[in-house]
Amino acid sequence: MPVDEVLYRAAVGLIESRLASVDWATAAALRMDDGSIRVGIALDNINSGAGLCAEVGPIAQAYTEGRRVVDSICVTRSRDRQHDLVLAPCGLCQERLALWGPDIEVGVFDTEDPRGWSGRRLRELNPYYWASAFFEDERWPTTAEHSD
Numbered sequence: 001m002p003v004d005e006v007l008y009r010a011a012v013g014l015i016e017s018r019l020a021s022v023d024w025a026t027a028a029a030l031r032m033d034d035g036s037i038r039v040g041i042a043l044d045n046i047n048s049g050a051g052l053c054a055e056v057g058p059i060a061q062a063y064t065e066g067r068r069v070v071d072s073i074c075v076t077r078s079r080d081r082q083h084d085l086v087l088a089p090c091g092l093c094q095e096r097l098a099l100w101g102p103d104i105e106v107g108v109f110d111t112e113d114p115r116g117w118s119g120r121r122l123r124e125l126n127p128y129y130w131a132s133a134f135f136e137d138e139r140w141p142t143t144a145e146h147s148d
């Protein structure tokens with residue numbers, strides 16, 4: 001399923017309901033294989049090393065429930081509240097999402113698209129995925145191989 005307006009609105013809705021008074025707000029929405037959506041916010045901490053990306057909560061929830069993530073979007077709202085930006089997953093979250101394979105679609109910042117964002121497959125963000133080097137056919141590891 002593609003990253004779509006429904007997923008985008010889920011992330012923005014969480015910003016508006018949970019982070020309305022925060023200067024800089026980031027939320028993620030991830031769709032599961034059954035079509036349900038999990039949302040999360042970035043965990044800020046005075047020790048920035050203890051912070052977590054907005055995707056981490058929904059990723060952990062999906063894994064806990066035995067669900068497969070099929071697409072993901074992360075939205076950050078600027079301090080002036082004039083702009084919502086879709087951010088591609090960071091390197092760590094790309095690694096976390098790789099658990100479910102290279103065909104997960106993720107939202108990316110895209111000035112060519114009238115919405116300012118579009119969807120890309122994880123393999124497009126990371127065409128030389130490091131773990132592929134361990135397989136003769138250079139495929140991505142399966143979920144089970146990731147979890148070993």
Ligand SMILES: [Zn+2]
Binds near residue numbers: 054093094
């Ligand atoms: Zn991240």
